[in-house]
Amino acid sequence: MIRILRCGTMSLVVLIAAALLASELVATPNPSLSDVFHGQSLETSHCEFDWQDGTLRIRVTGDGIGTVEAPIVEVSGPVILHFRLKTAVAADFGEYVLFWHEVGDSGWKRFRRIPFHADGRWHSYRIPLSATGTVDRLRIAFGAQRHEVSIDGIRCERIEQATVAADSLAPTSETPVAIESERLQCRFESKKRLFEIRDHATGRRWVSDPISSWLSMKSVQKDGDTGLKLRIHDSFSQGDFTIAVSVQESTCRFEIEADDPSCPMETIAEFPPRFRCASDQGMFVFCDRSCGVLLDQVDPTYAGWPLRVWGNTHCLDLPWVGWFDEQRRDAMMLLVETAADAEIAFRSDDDGRHWPEVHWLPSLDQFGYKRAVSLRFVESGGYVGLARCYRQELLRRGKLVTFADKLAKKPELQRLSGAPSLWGWPNAEAFIDRMRPLGIRRGIIGSCDDPAVVARLNRQGYLTSCYDSYTDFTSGVTGFQRDDVDAAALRPRPGGPAKLGWRHRDGTQMYWRSSTRWQAAENAYVDLHLSQTGQNSRFVDVAAAAELLEDYHPQHPADRRTDLMLRRGVFERMNQRGLVVGAEHGNDWVADQVDYTEGSMSGPFWWSSWPAGYLDAPSKDQLTPNYLKFGMGFAHRIPLWQLVYHDCVGSTWYWGDNAGLLHQASPELADRKDLFNILYGTAPLIWMNGTGYQLPDQEFRLLRTFHETCPLHEVLAFEAMVDHQFLVADRSVQRTQFSDGTTVVVNFSSQPYPYDVDGEIVVLSPQGFWVKGPRIEQSRLRRGSIDETVIHKQGYLTVQSDGSRMIEGVRVDGRVTLFRVTENRWNLFAPPGADIHLHVPRVTGWSGDRPVKLAATDSVGEICGAVASPGDDGVVSFQSDRQQWRFALIRQQANVRGGDVLPPNAH
Incomplete structure (x- = not known):
């Protein structure tokens, strides 16, 4: 028996037959279907619709995934859905997905992708639905690209018997x-x-x-x-x-x-x-x-x-x-x-x-x-x-390639430990000149092409990188983000138009270059650029982030496996050049070929929360429940990637989802990002040009992000993460352990947490931490009513306290950070208002056989003049204020007899 409802020239047919050739037809009106096709029961999201001569025309608005759903005459599976579909113009609209709902289902549990043709012409489709019950509702998702699509000729066909003999x-x-x-x-x-x-x-x-x-x-x-x-x-x-x-x-x-x-x-x-x-x-x-x-x-x-x-x-x-x-x-x-x-x-x-x-x-x-x-x-x-x-x-x-394996081939990779990813045009040189004397002595500097500056940064131990991309391009001579659109653009469907790429806010539309053309683009400029700049690293955007794609271009067809092979070829050639290689996102097919990824520290759902790709700082109301739960919620994210790859690939945040960008809307989430870096032994991503932390107003907050994460990362960068545990029922206290024996405990809660260390109880402050390993000790603990922060490893010390006791040779009411620059110089800085008493021999290890002075320094670390000298007890006392909060401890060089302490050149 076949039941047909006609509405204009559009019909939905439900076929229930003992065999495919059954022929009895009975016209049966159905109010619910009539309502559907007159729009009363048609439900839409992010799209508009109307009817034209019995054809349903849908306009996807482009502000989210456009969907249309409606009830149908109930039919038991297996079912074939027939329909015709036409896009208004030839363009790349991504993928369509068909969902069906069965009686008793709590949601849309079943789906099939529609490999549609977006060429502006009518095409017929037959989609099998593997229904196990009774289908009562359909839904089609049309993607998020703004476009118009028409549908007619819908009918559902139930198959009663198998067609095999x-x-x-x-x-x-x-x-x-x-x-x-x-x-x-x-x-x-x-x-x-x-x-x-x-x-x-x-x-x-x-x-x-x-x-x-x-x-x-x-x-x-x-x-x-x-x-x-x-x-x-x-x-x-x-x-x-x-x-x-x-x-x-x-x-x-x-x-x-x-x-x-x-x-x-x-x-x-x-x-x-x-x-x-x-x-x-x-x-x-x-x-x-x-x-x-x-x-x-x-x-x-x-x-x-x-x-x-x-x-x-x-x-x-x-x-x-x-x-x-x-x-x-x-x-x-x-x-x-x-x-x-x-x-x-x-x-x-x-x-x-x-x-x-x-x-x-x-x-x-x-x-x-x-x-x-x-x-x-x-x-x-x-x-x-x-x-x-x-x-x-x-x-x-043979795919587990560790840092030990990579370091044997690329010694420059050692510079990755303790190195935040540093972006921001055009201020790289000025930023480093200011921040190097304050401790940022390692970093991946992704925005400096001046050969003289690059050479200096290389000598100073930084990774000097640049932004590179092979996917997005506009029309021009083959090279960096330029190519022949007709010849080079990927065609995602047979006979269809070029795939679109990134769209700039000024309206400039880029195209997606087929990976079959990547090497030609690479050959056109990469080696020349490297020879001109002398950079020792390279960041390749998009290539490791985007889904694998098919190309139906008649001159260079490629399946997804070929796409994968060609993408890997780019990273392989970067390694052959001896470069330290970074990539966006980092699907694990590239883990053996890259050294760090930007995005493997981020959680999901930032992409549907605010325009992170455009580097907009979100407002608080843009932080969606899913982002707060899975992206930043300590109860629903785990270091799964790091448990697999911590000793293989460095991890940091997506550049539009970093602590600095969130600090404006939600300072507590910026703090939490730092805590995740501590727990996972990973490095932050920092913008040097004020895209994120606003400089100079939030300079000390930026420095806190660096100093509470990067000294630890310098120790743990190349170690495997061997364990992660939740220590309390609400998952607010977590512990990680690393292959060198380092243990990290972080308290994400707003209450102190007592933690047993070999029978001794230490109390982690709210949003506190405790780290102990063979090369570093780091903590934020509550002692009485005071929260104290201590970060101590060879040649480095940060202390924050109320000044009531000496900690690792420092008594400070406020915060102070000290680090060794040379054998005769330590730099230190203290935010204004700190009262500091420093036991020089204990902190520096200097024996006291040569004169030492505390000197003031300027914004780039140059000595301005002596401030104080240690007393007979080896303690030097001083205060920081708004005019003077940068200092250096200078010891007289061994070959100098008498006279003043001479400042060394390094700072």
Whole structure:
């Protein structure tokens, strides 16, 4: 029976038939559908619509992801959705995604991507919906680009029976087929069409959903004791596939191979089905353009949109999602092994618990190559155990390249330890001249091209870098952000227009250069630029951040794997030049090729909170609940990236999401960013030109960010993070441990926290910390009613207190920072109002056999004149004020007899 509703020339058809050739037609009006197509039940977001001759015209407004949704006549699956679609003009509009809702669902749990043609012409589409229940609502997301699209001819078609011949199907068996390793057993039950995995180490049982009703089983056979082969027919695409299932130690692996690689990727895209287990304490972990997300299994935040593996935003930097039981601490990793064309979605069960499932993407509209995904089971350790498991997999593949490996080839990389990322045109030279005497003696200076200045900065120990980009360009001669648009721009769909890139606020629209043309652009200017400037580092924007892309340009077609190979080629050639290499974001396909990433310290959702890419400082009301929860909330972010890569890749913040930019709207969040740097052993990102901390008014706040994070980073930069723990139920107190034995404890709460150190209780201040390692001790502790900050390592000391006691040779009412410049000079500075008593021999280690004086210095560290000398007790006392807060301790050089202490040149 076919039910048809007509509204103008547009019809929605629900076909319920015993076979595809059933022919009985009955016209049945349906008020709810009539309401839909007259707009009364059509719900929209970020778009407008109208009707024209029965065609639905939708205008996406460009201020968010445009969506249209409506109820439909209920129909049970499997279902094919038919429709025609036309964009108003030929342009790049990203991707469309179709969602469907089933009766009883709590939300939009199921989706398919629409590989549409944006060429301004009508195209017909058939989209299979792997519905397991009754479909009652549809939703289409049209992306966030401003554009107009028309739709008509919608109809839903239910398929009653498989289209594969019955004599070619495998007979169902009451007896499951089982394969087994020492740790795991995997069974396939052909009658129920599902898999079951038993973990002998934990006793946990994982059961899959039934295989999609679109997929018919042709044969099932064992391949030895640890292997299983399934032959499957896709009734929608008519493709045949071999599924190889294997178990080895703690891994269950699925490989999918098409008999004809050119067949389309249709319902086989959802194989293997999702797995579930019995647990009331489930948590998920993953990196969504972030250091790590900790997500409660019943939290629906990530249920509405798939996470693209190695994508840009709302993505997976690591090609896996981890699940763990918060109480028992056993864990499972869903690892996408062929990660270039895949995404993972969260779909809830009837109890509202979400479970991850893989969705394969087509490769140039075909199934293409063999796909592989595995479930890795970890007996204990939760997400820390998962990180260790993944490190072992990287080591097995030869992809775990540590700083020790990199330093052997690039000694300049040593300059990365203790180095913040420093951006800001055109003030780099003036900034360093002012800040070097105040302790910023290392840094990645990304905005200085003057050869003479670069040479001086290189001699002083900085990394001198520049901004580079191969993606965005405008029309011109091939070179830096210039190219021939027709020849070089990527074409994201067959016959479609060039992909758009960055859009400047002045309206200048850039295009996206195909990676097949990157090396030509690189050859046109990189070596010449390096020979002219003498820089020892390079920052490559976008390339490691953006999702892998397909190119349908007729002169240089490329699939995502080719795109990946070509992108890696750029970074490989930078390494061959001996450069220290930085990248934006940092998907982990590039971790073995870059030395630091800007963005792997940020949390997610800044991109949907304020225009961070334009370096706007947000207002407080722009800080969205998701950003505050997952981006900055200590209870829902973890150092998952750092647990894998701390000793391989340096981490800092996205340049539009740094402490300085947030300080204006929310000073407490800037403080929290510093605390995260301390906890994770990472470096900050600082703008030198006032984009962030406002200079000179917030100079001391900028210096606090540097001095509370970078001396520690100098110690921990190349160490592995071996553990992370929450020490209290609300997760406000956390501890990390590093491979050199350093322990870091941070208290994010507003209350003091007593911490037991080998039987001795130390009280961490609110927003305090305690660090102890073989090369550094650092703390902000409460003693009585006083909060004291102490940072002490060889050649360095910061003390902040009330002046009531001597700490490491310093008694200060206020704050003072001291550091060794040469064997005969220490620089120090104290914000105005500090009263300081300094025991020179204890702080400096000088024996007292040569005269010492305290000298005032100017804004660039030059000696202005003597201020005081130590007394017989070795103590020099002084105060800082608005006119004089920079000082130096100068010891007479050994070859000078008599006379005044001579100031050394270095400062």
